[in-house]
Amino acid sequence: xxxxxxxxxxxxxxxxxxxxxxxxxxxxxxxxxxxxxxxxxxxxxxxxxxxxxxxxxxxxxxxxxxxxxxxxxxxxxxxxxxxxxxxxxxxxxxxxxxxxxxxxxxxxxxxxxxxxxxxxxxxxxxxxxxxxx
Amino acid sequence: xxxxxxxxxxxxxxxxxxxxxxxxxxxxxxxxxxxxxxxxxxxxxxxxxxxxxxxxxxxxxxxxxxxxxxxxxxxxxxxxxxxxxxxxxxxxxxxxxxxxxxxxxxxxxxxxxxxxxxxxxxxxxxxxxxxxxxxxxxxxxxxxxxxxxxxxxxxxxxxxxxxxxxxxxxxxxxxxxxxxxxxxxxxxxxxxxxxxxxxxxxxxxxxxxxxxxxxxxxxxxxxxxxxxxxxxxxxxxxxxxxxxxxxxxxxxxxxxxxxxxxxxxxxxxxxxxxxxxxxxxxxxxxxxxxxxxxxxxxxxxxxxxxxxxxxxxxxxxxxxxxxxxxxxxxxxxxxxxxxxxxxxxxxxxxxxxxxxxxxxxxxxxxxxxxxxxxxxxxxxxxxxxxxxxxxxxxxxxxxxxxxx
Numbered sequence: 228x229x230x231x232x233x234x235x236x237x238x239x240x241x242x243x244x245x246x247x248x249x250x251x252x253x254x255x256x257x258x259x260x261x262x263x264x265x266x267x268x269x270x271x272x273x274x275x276x277x278x279x280x281x282x283x284x285x286x287x288x289x290x291x292x293x294x295x296x297x298x299x300x301x302x303x304x305x306x307x308x309x310x311x312x313x314x315x316x317x318x319x320x321x322x323x324x325x326x327x328x329x330x331x332x333x334x335x336x337x338x339x340x341x342x343x344x345x346x347x348x349x350x351x352x353x354x355x356x357x358x359x360x
Numbered sequence: 361x362x363x364x365x366x367x368x369x370x371x372x373x374x375x376x377x378x379x380x381x382x383x384x385x386x387x388x389x390x391x392x393x394x395x396x397x398x399x400x401x402x403x404x405x406x407x408x409x410x411x412x413x414x415x416x417x418x419x420x421x422x423x424x425x426x427x428x429x430x431x432x433x434x435x436x437x438x439x440x441x442x443x444x445x446x447x448x449x450x451x452x453x454x455x456x457x458x459x460x461x462x463x464x465x466x467x468x469x470x471x472x473x474x475x476x477x478x479x480x481x482x483x484x485x486x487x488x489x490x491x492x493x494x495x496x497x498x499x500x501x502x503x504x505x506x507x508x509x510x511x512x513x514x515x516x517x518x519x520x521x522x523x524x525x526x527x528x529x530x531x532x533x534x535x536x537x538x539x540x541x542x543x544x545x546x547x548x549x550x551x552x553x554x555x556x557x558x559x560x561x562x563x564x565x566x567x568x569x570x571x572x573x574x575x576x577x578x579x580x581x582x583x584x585x586x587x588x589x590x591x592x593x594x595x596x597x598x599x600x601x602x603x604x605x606x607x608x609x610x611x612x613x614x615x616x617x618x619x620x621x622x623x624x625x626x627x628x629x630x631x632x633x634x635x636x637x638x639x640x641x642x643x644x645x646x647x648x649x650x651x652x653x654x655x656x657x658x659x660x661x662x663x664x665x666x667x668x669x670x671x672x673x674x675x676x677x678x679x680x681x682x683x684x685x686x687x688x689x690x691x692x693x694x695x696x697x698x699x700x701x702x703x704x705x706x707x708x709x710x711x712x713x714x715x716x717x718x719x720x721x722x723x724x725x726x727x728x729x730x731x732x733x734x735x736x737x738x739x740x741x742x743x744x745x746x747x748x749x750x751x752x753x754x755x756x757x758x759x760x761x762x763x764x
Contacts, residue, residue, distance in 0.1 A: 238672070258745065260762065262746055265710040269748075285743050286745065287668070
Protein backbone atom coordinates (compact mmCIF):
# COMPACT_ATOMS: atom_id res chain seq x y z
CA UNK A 228 0.00 0.00 0.00
CA UNK A 229 1.32 3.42 -0.87
CA UNK A 230 1.34 6.00 1.89
CA UNK A 231 0.86 9.72 1.39
CA UNK A 232 3.89 11.93 1.85
CA UNK A 233 2.42 13.42 5.01
CA UNK A 234 1.91 9.99 6.58
CA UNK A 235 5.49 9.05 5.77
CA UNK A 236 6.72 12.35 7.20
CA UNK A 237 4.88 11.83 10.51
CA UNK A 238 6.02 8.21 10.63
CA UNK A 239 9.68 9.09 10.07
CA UNK A 240 9.59 12.15 12.25
CA UNK A 241 6.75 11.77 14.74
CA UNK A 242 5.92 14.93 16.70
CA UNK A 243 5.58 14.87 20.46
CA UNK A 244 6.35 11.24 21.22
CA UNK A 245 6.50 10.59 24.94
CA UNK A 246 4.59 10.57 28.19
CA UNK A 247 3.55 12.92 30.98
CA UNK A 248 3.11 11.79 34.54
CA UNK A 249 -0.42 10.44 34.63
CA UNK A 250 -1.09 11.55 38.17
CA UNK A 251 -0.28 15.21 37.46
CA UNK A 252 -3.48 17.25 37.95
CA UNK A 253 -2.70 19.28 34.86
CA UNK A 254 -2.58 16.14 32.71
CA UNK A 255 -5.36 14.27 30.96
CA UNK A 256 -4.72 10.80 29.47
CA UNK A 257 -6.69 9.06 26.74
CA UNK A 258 -5.99 5.41 26.00
CA UNK A 259 -8.06 4.04 23.12
CA UNK A 260 -8.07 1.00 20.84
CA UNK A 261 -7.07 -2.55 21.68
CA UNK A 262 -3.95 -4.64 20.99
CA UNK A 263 -5.99 -7.39 19.32
CA UNK A 264 -7.42 -4.84 16.88
CA UNK A 265 -3.91 -3.85 15.88
CA UNK A 266 -3.96 -0.31 17.21
CA UNK A 267 -3.70 1.37 20.60
CA UNK A 268 -3.22 5.10 21.06
CA UNK A 269 -2.24 6.93 24.21
CA UNK A 270 -2.67 10.68 23.91
CA UNK A 271 -1.91 13.02 26.79
CA UNK A 272 -2.61 16.71 27.17
CA UNK A 273 -1.22 19.23 29.64
CA UNK A 274 -3.75 21.95 30.46
CA UNK A 275 -3.43 25.45 31.90
CA UNK A 276 -6.54 27.63 32.27
CA UNK A 277 -8.65 25.48 29.95
CA UNK A 278 -5.95 25.69 27.29
CA UNK A 279 -3.84 22.78 26.07
CA UNK A 280 -0.23 23.90 26.46
CA UNK A 281 1.45 20.63 25.58
CA UNK A 282 0.58 17.18 24.23
CA UNK A 283 2.31 13.84 23.90
CA UNK A 284 1.45 10.49 22.35
CA UNK A 285 2.50 6.89 22.06
CA UNK A 286 0.91 4.61 19.47
CA UNK A 287 0.96 0.91 18.68
CA UNK A 288 -0.38 0.61 15.17
CA UNK A 289 0.24 1.02 11.48
CA UNK A 290 1.90 4.05 9.92
CA UNK A 291 -1.42 5.80 9.43
CA UNK A 292 -2.30 5.34 13.11
CA UNK A 293 1.06 6.78 14.14
CA UNK A 294 0.62 9.71 11.76
CA UNK A 295 -2.96 10.37 12.91
CA UNK A 296 -1.96 10.57 16.56
CA UNK A 297 1.17 12.59 15.82
CA UNK A 298 -0.95 15.08 13.87
CA UNK A 299 -3.55 15.14 16.66
CA UNK A 300 -0.94 16.24 19.21
CA UNK A 301 0.17 19.03 16.88
CA UNK A 302 -3.37 20.22 16.36
CA UNK A 303 -4.50 20.25 19.99
CA UNK A 304 -1.54 22.26 21.21
CA UNK A 305 -2.58 25.87 21.81
CA UNK A 306 -6.27 25.08 21.56
CA UNK A 307 -8.80 25.44 24.34
CA UNK A 308 -10.44 22.22 25.49
CA UNK A 309 -13.64 23.12 23.66
CA UNK A 310 -11.75 23.88 20.48
CA UNK A 311 -9.91 20.57 20.71
CA UNK A 312 -13.20 18.73 21.25
CA UNK A 313 -14.40 20.11 17.93
CA UNK A 314 -11.65 18.38 15.94
CA UNK A 315 -13.25 15.90 13.54
CA UNK A 316 -11.70 12.71 12.22
CA UNK A 317 -12.60 13.80 8.70
CA UNK A 318 -10.16 16.70 9.01
CA UNK A 319 -7.40 14.21 9.85
CA UNK A 320 -8.39 12.04 6.88
CA UNK A 321 -8.17 15.06 4.61
CA UNK A 322 -4.87 16.36 5.98
CA UNK A 323 -3.14 12.96 5.75
CA UNK A 324 -4.95 11.76 2.58
CA UNK A 325 -5.92 8.51 4.32
CA UNK A 326 -7.46 5.80 2.11
CA UNK A 327 -10.82 4.28 3.14
CA UNK A 328 -9.24 1.27 4.88
CA UNK A 329 -7.33 3.64 7.17
CA UNK A 330 -10.22 5.86 8.24
CA UNK A 331 -10.45 3.97 11.52
CA UNK A 332 -7.02 5.40 12.42
CA UNK A 333 -8.42 8.92 12.26
CA UNK A 334 -11.48 7.89 14.26
CA UNK A 335 -9.17 6.51 16.91
CA UNK A 336 -7.19 9.77 17.04
CA UNK A 337 -10.39 11.79 17.50
CA UNK A 338 -11.46 9.38 20.23
CA UNK A 339 -8.06 9.74 21.90
CA UNK A 340 -8.38 13.54 22.04
CA UNK A 341 -11.88 13.27 23.51
CA UNK A 342 -10.79 10.62 26.02
CA UNK A 343 -7.86 12.74 27.18
CA UNK A 344 -10.06 15.79 27.70
CA UNK A 345 -12.69 13.72 29.47
CA UNK A 346 -10.03 12.28 31.74
CA UNK A 347 -8.66 15.75 32.49
CA UNK A 348 -12.12 17.11 33.34
CA UNK A 349 -13.01 14.11 35.47
CA UNK A 350 -9.84 14.52 37.47
CA UNK A 351 -10.45 18.26 37.85
CA UNK A 352 -13.96 17.61 39.16
CA UNK A 353 -12.65 15.00 41.56
CA UNK A 354 -9.94 17.28 42.93
CA UNK A 355 -12.45 20.11 43.41
CA UNK A 356 -14.86 17.88 45.28
CA UNK A 357 -12.20 16.57 47.59
CA UNK A 358 -9.35 19.07 47.79
CA UNK A 359 -6.05 17.57 48.76
CA UNK A 360 -5.67 17.48 52.49
CA UNK B 361 24.68 -5.29 -2.01
CA UNK B 362 21.66 -4.08 -3.97
CA UNK B 363 18.61 -2.54 -2.30
CA UNK B 364 15.78 -3.31 -1.84
CA UNK B 365 16.42 -6.79 -0.48
CA UNK B 366 13.91 -9.44 -1.48
CA UNK B 367 13.03 -11.66 1.48
CA UNK B 368 9.59 -12.87 0.47
CA UNK B 369 10.52 -16.12 -1.29
CA UNK B 370 7.52 -17.87 0.27
CA UNK B 371 5.31 -15.55 -1.78
CA UNK B 372 7.13 -16.01 -5.07
CA UNK B 373 10.62 -16.31 -6.51
CA UNK B 374 12.39 -14.65 -9.41
CA UNK B 375 12.59 -16.87 -12.46
CA UNK B 376 16.11 -18.24 -12.67
CA UNK B 377 17.91 -16.93 -15.78
CA UNK B 378 18.76 -20.54 -16.69
CA UNK B 379 15.04 -21.28 -16.70
CA UNK B 380 14.21 -18.27 -18.86
CA UNK B 381 16.90 -19.33 -21.32
CA UNK B 382 15.38 -22.80 -21.60
CA UNK B 383 11.93 -21.34 -22.20
CA UNK B 384 12.84 -18.83 -24.90
CA UNK B 385 12.81 -21.04 -28.01
CA UNK B 386 9.31 -22.25 -27.11
CA UNK B 387 7.86 -18.78 -27.63
CA UNK B 388 9.19 -18.04 -31.08
CA UNK B 389 10.50 -21.25 -32.65
CA UNK B 390 8.86 -24.32 -31.18
CA UNK B 391 5.52 -22.60 -30.76
CA UNK B 392 3.22 -25.37 -31.92
CA UNK B 393 0.13 -26.53 -30.07
CA UNK B 394 1.08 -29.75 -28.27
CA UNK B 395 -2.34 -31.12 -29.18
CA UNK B 396 -1.79 -30.67 -32.94
CA UNK B 397 -1.33 -34.21 -34.18
CA UNK B 398 -0.84 -33.62 -37.87
CA UNK B 399 2.32 -31.58 -38.24
CA UNK B 400 5.83 -31.15 -37.04
CA UNK B 401 5.11 -28.01 -35.00
CA UNK B 402 2.70 -29.96 -32.87
CA UNK B 403 4.94 -33.00 -32.57
CA UNK B 404 7.90 -30.95 -31.40
CA UNK B 405 5.85 -29.15 -28.80
CA UNK B 406 4.40 -32.43 -27.61
CA UNK B 407 7.86 -33.97 -27.36
CA UNK B 408 9.06 -31.10 -25.19
CA UNK B 409 5.98 -31.37 -22.99
CA UNK B 410 6.36 -35.11 -22.51
CA UNK B 411 10.01 -34.78 -21.60
CA UNK B 412 9.14 -32.10 -19.04
CA UNK B 413 6.25 -34.14 -17.74
CA UNK B 414 8.51 -37.13 -17.14
CA UNK B 415 11.00 -35.03 -15.23
CA UNK B 416 8.24 -33.52 -13.07
CA UNK B 417 6.71 -36.90 -12.31
CA UNK B 418 9.95 -38.74 -11.67
CA UNK B 419 11.40 -36.03 -9.43
CA UNK B 420 8.60 -36.54 -6.94
CA UNK B 421 8.77 -40.33 -7.17
CA UNK B 422 5.99 -40.89 -9.70
CA UNK B 423 5.86 -40.93 -13.49
CA UNK B 424 5.09 -38.40 -16.20
CA UNK B 425 1.81 -40.17 -16.92
CA UNK B 426 0.61 -39.17 -13.47
CA UNK B 427 1.11 -35.44 -13.99
CA UNK B 428 -1.80 -33.14 -14.86
CA UNK B 429 -0.50 -29.74 -15.92
CA UNK B 430 -2.43 -26.77 -14.58
CA UNK B 431 -2.23 -23.00 -14.22
CA UNK B 432 -0.82 -23.16 -10.69
CA UNK B 433 -1.23 -24.66 -7.24
CA UNK B 434 -4.60 -22.97 -6.67
CA UNK B 435 -6.04 -24.78 -9.66
CA UNK B 436 -4.31 -28.02 -8.67
CA UNK B 437 -5.79 -27.84 -5.17
CA UNK B 438 -9.25 -27.05 -6.52
CA UNK B 439 -9.06 -29.88 -9.03
CA UNK B 440 -7.85 -32.38 -6.43
CA UNK B 441 -10.49 -31.53 -3.83
CA UNK B 442 -13.51 -30.75 -5.99
CA UNK B 443 -12.58 -33.44 -8.52
CA UNK B 444 -12.19 -36.25 -5.98
CA UNK B 445 -15.22 -35.13 -3.99
CA UNK B 446 -17.39 -35.24 -7.08
CA UNK B 447 -16.07 -38.49 -8.49
CA UNK B 448 -16.40 -40.43 -5.22
CA UNK B 449 -19.63 -38.83 -4.03
CA UNK B 450 -21.45 -42.16 -4.02
CA UNK B 451 -18.76 -43.63 -1.77
CA UNK B 452 -18.88 -40.81 0.75
CA UNK B 453 -18.98 -37.10 1.33
CA UNK B 454 -16.53 -36.54 4.16
CA UNK B 455 -13.19 -34.74 3.86
CA UNK B 456 -10.50 -34.15 6.47
CA UNK B 457 -8.19 -31.15 6.40
CA UNK B 458 -6.65 -28.60 8.76
CA UNK B 459 -7.40 -24.97 9.62
CA UNK B 460 -3.94 -23.76 8.56
CA UNK B 461 -4.13 -24.94 4.97
CA UNK B 462 -3.81 -22.38 2.20
CA UNK B 463 -7.07 -20.69 1.21
CA UNK B 464 -6.89 -22.63 -2.07
CA UNK B 465 -7.62 -25.75 0.01
CA UNK B 466 -9.90 -24.28 2.69
CA UNK B 467 -12.16 -22.44 0.27
CA UNK B 468 -12.97 -25.43 -1.98
CA UNK B 469 -13.60 -27.47 1.17
CA UNK B 470 -16.01 -24.84 2.40
CA UNK B 471 -17.66 -24.70 -1.01
CA UNK B 472 -18.24 -28.46 -0.64
CA UNK B 473 -19.78 -27.93 2.78
CA UNK B 474 -22.32 -25.67 1.09
CA UNK B 475 -23.12 -28.57 -1.23
CA UNK B 476 -23.83 -30.98 1.59
CA UNK B 477 -20.40 -32.46 2.21
CA UNK B 478 -18.92 -32.67 5.68
CA UNK B 479 -15.45 -31.35 6.41
CA UNK B 480 -13.45 -32.09 9.55
CA UNK B 481 -10.83 -29.50 10.42
CA UNK B 482 -8.21 -31.18 12.60
CA UNK B 483 -6.77 -29.32 15.58
CA UNK B 484 -3.28 -27.91 15.35
CA UNK B 485 -0.98 -27.36 18.31
CA UNK B 486 0.94 -24.17 19.11
CA UNK B 487 3.64 -25.10 16.55
CA UNK B 488 1.12 -25.83 13.80
CA UNK B 489 1.34 -29.63 14.01
CA UNK B 490 -1.65 -31.92 13.68
CA UNK B 491 -2.14 -35.00 15.86
CA UNK B 492 -1.83 -38.29 13.96
CA UNK B 493 -4.03 -39.91 16.55
CA UNK B 494 -6.81 -37.40 15.94
CA UNK B 495 -6.39 -37.85 12.20
CA UNK B 496 -6.87 -41.61 12.46
CA UNK B 497 -9.85 -41.21 14.77
CA UNK B 498 -11.46 -38.73 12.39
CA UNK B 499 -11.51 -41.16 9.47
CA UNK B 500 -15.02 -42.57 8.95
CA UNK B 501 -16.55 -45.03 6.54
CA UNK B 502 -17.68 -42.16 4.33
CA UNK B 503 -14.33 -40.32 4.33
CA UNK B 504 -12.97 -40.02 0.82
CA UNK B 505 -10.09 -37.58 1.12
CA UNK B 506 -7.50 -36.25 3.57
CA UNK B 507 -5.87 -33.01 2.44
CA UNK B 508 -2.90 -31.81 4.49
CA UNK B 509 -0.16 -29.48 3.33
CA UNK B 510 3.50 -30.48 3.16
CA UNK B 511 4.94 -27.21 4.45
CA UNK B 512 3.01 -24.20 5.68
CA UNK B 513 3.40 -21.03 3.63
CA UNK B 514 3.16 -18.66 6.59
CA UNK B 515 4.86 -20.40 9.50
CA UNK B 516 6.93 -23.02 7.68
CA UNK B 517 5.81 -26.00 9.78
CA UNK B 518 6.21 -29.33 7.98
CA UNK B 519 3.64 -32.11 8.11
CA UNK B 520 4.76 -35.71 8.79
CA UNK B 521 3.79 -36.82 5.28
CA UNK B 522 5.08 -40.36 5.64
CA UNK B 523 3.12 -40.99 8.85
CA UNK B 524 -0.01 -39.41 7.39
CA UNK B 525 0.34 -41.56 4.25
CA UNK B 526 0.58 -44.72 6.33
CA UNK B 527 -2.68 -43.88 8.08
CA UNK B 528 -4.60 -42.93 4.93
CA UNK B 529 -3.38 -45.98 3.02
CA UNK B 530 -4.23 -48.32 5.87
CA UNK B 531 -7.73 -46.87 6.07
CA UNK B 532 -8.32 -46.79 2.33
CA UNK B 533 -8.81 -43.05 1.96
CA UNK B 534 -7.06 -40.81 -0.55
CA UNK B 535 -4.27 -38.50 0.58
CA UNK B 536 -3.82 -35.13 -1.11
CA UNK B 537 -0.98 -32.81 -0.13
CA UNK B 538 -0.52 -29.20 -1.11
CA UNK B 539 3.26 -29.34 -1.54
CA UNK B 540 3.59 -25.87 -3.05
CA UNK B 541 6.20 -24.75 -0.52
CA UNK B 542 7.95 -28.11 -0.22
CA UNK B 543 8.67 -29.46 -3.70
CA UNK B 544 12.15 -28.42 -4.73
CA UNK B 545 13.13 -27.50 -1.18
CA UNK B 546 12.84 -30.76 0.73
CA UNK B 547 12.64 -34.38 -0.45
CA UNK B 548 9.11 -35.40 -1.44
CA UNK B 549 8.44 -38.95 -2.63
CA UNK B 550 4.90 -39.96 -3.49
CA UNK B 551 5.75 -43.67 -3.27
CA UNK B 552 7.50 -43.67 0.07
CA UNK B 553 4.92 -41.26 1.53
CA UNK B 554 1.84 -42.93 0.01
CA UNK B 555 0.68 -39.64 -1.49
CA UNK B 556 -2.20 -40.03 -3.94
CA UNK B 557 -2.51 -36.44 -5.11
CA UNK B 558 0.05 -33.65 -4.88
CA UNK B 559 -0.17 -29.98 -5.86
CA UNK B 560 2.79 -27.81 -6.74
CA UNK B 561 3.66 -24.71 -8.72
CA UNK B 562 6.62 -23.44 -10.72
CA UNK B 563 6.88 -19.90 -9.40
CA UNK B 564 7.85 -20.96 -5.88
CA UNK B 565 10.89 -22.77 -7.30
CA UNK B 566 12.39 -20.17 -9.64
CA UNK B 567 10.10 -21.08 -12.52
CA UNK B 568 7.48 -18.97 -14.28
CA UNK B 569 4.17 -17.86 -12.75
CA UNK B 570 0.94 -19.33 -14.05
CA UNK B 571 2.29 -22.88 -14.22
CA UNK B 572 1.39 -25.72 -11.88
CA UNK B 573 0.90 -29.44 -11.69
CA UNK B 574 -1.27 -31.97 -9.96
CA UNK B 575 0.14 -35.44 -9.43
CA UNK B 576 -2.67 -37.99 -9.69
CA UNK B 577 -1.71 -41.57 -8.77
CA UNK B 578 -2.39 -44.11 -11.52
CA UNK B 579 -2.03 -47.37 -9.68
CA UNK B 580 -2.31 -48.85 -6.22
CA UNK B 581 -4.77 -47.18 -6.03
CA UNK B 582 -5.85 -45.62 -9.30
CA UNK B 583 -7.19 -42.18 -8.41
CA UNK B 584 -10.09 -40.85 -10.46
CA UNK B 585 -11.44 -37.35 -10.50
CA UNK B 586 -14.08 -35.30 -12.25
CA UNK B 587 -12.78 -32.33 -14.23
CA UNK B 588 -13.61 -28.81 -13.12
CA UNK B 589 -12.83 -27.32 -16.55
CA UNK B 590 -14.33 -28.72 -19.70
CA UNK B 591 -13.21 -28.40 -23.28
CA UNK B 592 -10.84 -30.21 -25.58
CA UNK B 593 -10.26 -33.13 -23.24
CA UNK B 594 -6.57 -32.40 -22.68
CA UNK B 595 -4.67 -34.05 -19.83
CA UNK B 596 -6.65 -37.28 -20.18
CA UNK B 597 -9.87 -35.38 -19.75
CA UNK B 598 -8.93 -34.09 -16.33
CA UNK B 599 -7.94 -30.59 -17.40
CA UNK B 600 -8.94 -29.11 -20.72
CA UNK B 601 -7.05 -26.20 -22.19
CA UNK B 602 -4.14 -25.70 -24.58
CA UNK B 603 -0.88 -26.52 -22.85
CA UNK B 604 1.44 -23.69 -21.88
CA UNK B 605 4.48 -25.17 -23.57
CA UNK B 606 7.11 -22.57 -22.57
CA UNK B 607 5.76 -22.62 -19.02
CA UNK B 608 5.91 -26.40 -18.85
CA UNK B 609 9.46 -26.52 -20.19
CA UNK B 610 10.46 -23.81 -17.69
CA UNK B 611 8.74 -25.62 -14.84
CA UNK B 612 10.74 -28.79 -15.53
CA UNK B 613 14.01 -26.89 -15.82
CA UNK B 614 13.27 -25.07 -12.56
CA UNK B 615 12.53 -28.30 -10.73
CA UNK B 616 15.62 -29.96 -12.18
CA UNK B 617 17.80 -27.13 -10.83
CA UNK B 618 16.12 -27.29 -7.41
CA UNK B 619 16.57 -31.05 -7.32
CA UNK B 620 20.25 -30.89 -8.21
CA UNK B 621 20.98 -28.13 -5.69
CA UNK B 622 18.52 -29.22 -3.01
CA UNK B 623 20.84 -30.62 -0.40
CA UNK B 624 23.36 -27.78 -0.43
CA UNK B 625 20.67 -25.10 -0.75
CA UNK B 626 18.60 -26.47 2.13
CA UNK B 627 21.69 -26.44 4.29
CA UNK B 628 22.75 -22.95 3.24
CA UNK B 629 19.27 -21.45 3.66
CA UNK B 630 18.74 -23.11 7.02
CA UNK B 631 22.02 -21.57 8.19
CA UNK B 632 20.89 -18.12 6.99
CA UNK B 633 17.53 -18.56 8.70
CA UNK B 634 19.17 -19.47 11.99
CA UNK B 635 21.65 -16.61 11.66
CA UNK B 636 18.82 -14.11 11.26
CA UNK B 637 16.82 -15.60 14.11
CA UNK B 638 19.80 -15.62 16.49
CA UNK B 639 20.72 -12.02 15.71
CA UNK B 640 17.20 -10.77 16.30
CA UNK B 641 16.90 -12.73 19.51
CA UNK B 642 20.26 -11.53 20.83
CA UNK B 643 19.30 -7.87 20.43
CA UNK B 644 15.58 -7.82 21.28
CA UNK B 645 13.37 -9.09 24.09
CA UNK B 646 9.74 -10.18 23.68
CA UNK B 647 10.31 -12.12 20.46
CA UNK B 648 8.24 -15.15 19.59
CA UNK B 649 9.04 -17.71 16.91
CA UNK B 650 5.92 -18.81 15.04
CA UNK B 651 5.86 -22.36 13.72
CA UNK B 652 7.90 -25.39 14.68
CA UNK B 653 11.48 -24.65 15.80
CA UNK B 654 13.08 -27.44 13.75
CA UNK B 655 10.40 -29.19 11.67
CA UNK B 656 10.09 -26.26 9.31
CA UNK B 657 10.87 -25.20 5.75
CA UNK B 658 14.58 -24.35 5.39
CA UNK B 659 13.75 -20.92 4.03
CA UNK B 660 11.01 -19.70 6.35
CA UNK B 661 11.32 -17.63 9.51
CA UNK B 662 8.21 -16.18 11.11
CA UNK B 663 8.64 -14.01 14.17
CA UNK B 664 6.34 -11.87 16.30
CA UNK B 665 7.92 -8.74 17.73
CA UNK B 666 5.86 -8.04 20.83
CA UNK B 667 4.34 -4.56 21.27
CA UNK B 668 5.15 -3.51 17.70
CA UNK B 669 2.55 -3.58 14.95
CA UNK B 670 3.65 -5.45 11.83
CA UNK B 671 2.67 -2.96 9.19
CA UNK B 672 4.45 -0.09 10.91
CA UNK B 673 7.50 -2.31 11.18
CA UNK B 674 7.42 -3.03 7.46
CA UNK B 675 7.10 0.69 6.83
CA UNK B 676 10.22 1.27 8.90
CA UNK B 677 12.18 -1.29 6.93
CA UNK B 678 10.98 -0.32 3.48
CA UNK B 679 14.15 -1.43 1.70
CA UNK B 680 13.48 -5.02 2.82
CA UNK B 681 10.63 -6.90 1.19
CA UNK B 682 8.97 -9.08 3.84
CA UNK B 683 5.41 -10.01 4.63
CA UNK B 684 3.29 -9.41 7.72
CA UNK B 685 0.50 -11.43 9.29
CA UNK B 686 -1.04 -8.18 10.37
CA UNK B 687 -4.49 -7.25 9.20
CA UNK B 688 -3.66 -3.92 7.69
CA UNK B 689 -1.38 -5.28 4.98
CA UNK B 690 -3.87 -7.70 3.52
CA UNK B 691 -7.21 -7.15 1.86
CA UNK B 692 -9.06 -8.41 4.91
CA UNK B 693 -9.14 -6.66 8.26
CA UNK B 694 -8.47 -9.83 10.21
CA UNK B 695 -5.00 -10.85 11.34
CA UNK B 696 -3.54 -14.09 9.99
CA UNK B 697 -5.98 -17.01 10.37
CA UNK B 698 -2.99 -19.35 10.51
CA UNK B 699 -1.50 -17.69 13.58
CA UNK B 700 -4.95 -17.51 15.10
CA UNK B 701 -5.43 -21.27 14.65
CA UNK B 702 -2.14 -21.80 16.49
CA UNK B 703 -3.57 -19.89 19.44
CA UNK B 704 -1.29 -16.90 18.91
CA UNK B 705 -3.09 -13.91 20.42
CA UNK B 706 -4.33 -11.30 17.99
CA UNK B 707 -1.91 -8.78 19.49
CA UNK B 708 1.09 -10.98 18.59
CA UNK B 709 -0.47 -11.94 15.26
CA UNK B 710 -0.53 -8.24 14.40
CA UNK B 711 3.17 -8.14 15.30
CA UNK B 712 4.34 -10.97 13.06
CA UNK B 713 6.77 -10.78 10.17
CA UNK B 714 7.53 -13.57 7.70
CA UNK B 715 11.01 -13.74 6.25
CA UNK B 716 11.37 -15.93 3.17
CA UNK B 717 14.94 -16.79 2.25
CA UNK B 718 15.94 -17.95 -1.22
CA UNK B 719 18.52 -18.95 -3.78
CA UNK B 720 19.84 -15.43 -4.21
CA UNK B 721 19.89 -14.42 -0.53
CA UNK B 722 23.35 -13.62 0.83
CA UNK B 723 24.78 -13.49 4.34
CA UNK B 724 25.37 -9.77 3.87
CA UNK B 725 21.66 -9.27 3.14
CA UNK B 726 20.70 -11.25 6.23
CA UNK B 727 22.98 -9.15 8.45
CA UNK B 728 21.67 -5.91 6.95
CA UNK B 729 18.10 -7.14 7.49
CA UNK B 730 18.78 -8.06 11.11
CA UNK B 731 20.31 -4.65 11.85
CA UNK B 732 17.47 -2.79 10.15
CA UNK B 733 14.78 -4.82 11.93
CA UNK B 734 16.42 -4.37 15.31
CA UNK B 735 16.69 -0.61 14.81
CA UNK B 736 13.07 -0.31 13.66
CA UNK B 737 11.69 -2.47 16.47
CA UNK B 738 13.54 -0.44 19.08
CA UNK B 739 12.35 2.84 17.60
CA UNK B 740 8.73 1.70 17.41
CA UNK B 741 8.84 0.31 20.94
CA UNK B 742 9.96 3.77 22.08
CA UNK B 743 6.62 5.03 20.82
CA UNK B 744 4.55 2.00 21.78
CA UNK B 745 2.18 2.53 24.71
CA UNK B 746 2.02 -1.25 25.11
CA UNK B 747 5.77 -1.62 25.51
CA UNK B 748 5.69 1.21 28.06
CA UNK B 749 2.94 -0.53 30.01
CA UNK B 750 4.77 -3.84 29.87
CA UNK B 751 7.92 -2.14 31.18
CA UNK B 752 5.84 -0.71 34.04
CA UNK B 753 4.80 -4.24 34.88
CA UNK B 754 1.20 -3.89 33.76
CA UNK B 755 -0.35 -7.16 32.57
CA UNK B 756 -1.94 -6.15 29.27
CA UNK B 757 -4.50 -8.94 29.47
CA UNK B 758 -6.02 -7.31 32.57
CA UNK B 759 -6.52 -3.92 30.90
CA UNK B 760 -10.07 -2.97 29.91
CA UNK B 761 -9.58 -2.04 26.26
CA UNK B 762 -12.04 0.10 24.38
CA UNK B 763 -12.79 -2.20 21.45
CA UNK B 764 -13.76 -0.72 18.15
